Amino acid sequence: MEHLIIDKTDDTPSIDFNPTSRELKISGRSLPEDVTTFYAPVLEWLDELEESPVGEFKFIVNLEYFNTASSKLILDILMRLEDIHTGGNNTIEIVWNYDKRDTDMEEAAEEYSELVEVPFQIVGI
Amino acid sequence: MALMDTSLKQIHSIMNDENAVLIYSGEFNQDIVKSMLSYTEGKLESSGIDDLVRKKIFNVMVEQLQNITKHQYTDEEKQVVQPCFILIEQENFYNLVTGNPIHIDTIQMVKDRIDQVNGLNAEELKALYKQARLNSRISEVGGAGLGFIDVARKTENKLEYAFFDIESANYKYFTLKTQINKIIQ
Numbered sequence: 165m166e167h168l169i170i171d172k173t174d175d176t177p178s179i180d181f182n183p184t185s186r187e188l189k190i191s192g193r194s195l196p197e198d199v200t201t202f203y204a205p206v207l208e209w210l211d212e213l214e215e216s217p218v219g220e221f222k223f224i225v226n227l228e229y230f231n232t233a234s235s236k237l238i239l240d241i242l243m244r245l246e247d248i249h250t251g252g253n254n255t256i257e258i259v260w261n262y263d264k265r266d267t268d269m270e271e272a273a274e275e276y277s278e279l280v281e282v283p284f285q286i287v288g289i
Numbered sequence: 290m291a292l293m294d295t296s297l298k299q300i301h302s303i304m305n306d307e308n309a310v311l312i313y314s315g316e317f318n319q320d321i322v323k324s325m326l327s328y329t330e331g332k333l334e335s336s337g338i339d340d341l342v343r344k345k346i347f348n349v350m351v352e353q354l355q356n357i358t359k360h361q362y363t364d365e366e367k368q369v370v371q372p373c374f375i376l377i378e379q380e381n382f383y384n385l386v387t388g389n390p391i392h393i394d395t396i397q398m399v400k401d402r403i404d405q406v407n408g409l410n411a412e413e414l415k416a417l418y419k420q421a422r423l424n425s426r427i428s429e430v431g432g433a434g435l436g437f438i439d440v441a442r443k444t445e446n447k448l449e450y451a452f453f454d455i456e457s458a459n460y461k462y463f464t465l466k467t468q469i470n471k472i473i474q
Contacts, residue, residue, distance in 0.1 A: 197358070235439075
């Protein structure tokens, strides 16, 4: 599997999915005009991961902000991770870091954690 | 154009009487939205605003501005009234107002959605958001159909709206006002 790197811009987050360190990171802000196109390579990478038995992965979220359209795509990503985790080839742990004063983001993370059956840590920093 | 005269008078009175952070009228696209966001963030930061309030304004602005970007166009030859965005500071809150033409066939749907959101408390809004997101499909114009619910949750205030007549048989002018409290509980 290839190392997926997408640099951050004003309206899209950075993506750093490293198959060697087994850390999958998403950081920054997500408010692209076209969420489907932006997240397509991310979802494709995860499809590939589902097929490849590699081991334990950590999905690390450091998002400051995301719009509602991104929120839908993030749910798609988390559900894909759940499939991978429950499918058997790999295990996933989600670590969602947020600014501890930001209760909107904390609540968003909690809501996601209630929706997917994957070990899910929510960490206020 | 009676409406335009009234609107302009209203905008002038807003500019004179209120502390306007940003007033924009014209075409909306992603680059303009980004400029408006970074301008507003800079201006608010230098005003010494609470970070959390600034973040909430940013959140709500993105939804409102992207909503206009996606729904601003009419199928009529000339645009009778341009979409607009106004952010004004008042003593205890910030007001965010958007305006854009809306096809008469979609008015009822928009009204129903806002009325539904306005009728719910925080817990009910949370449940609606979770359910709507699970069922949501990204539309042709790139929306998830969650904007009004999200704005109501983030602002914790009711959404105010109106539909004004314009010089068009098929369109009215839709205005939406949201309010963000300066003190977050």
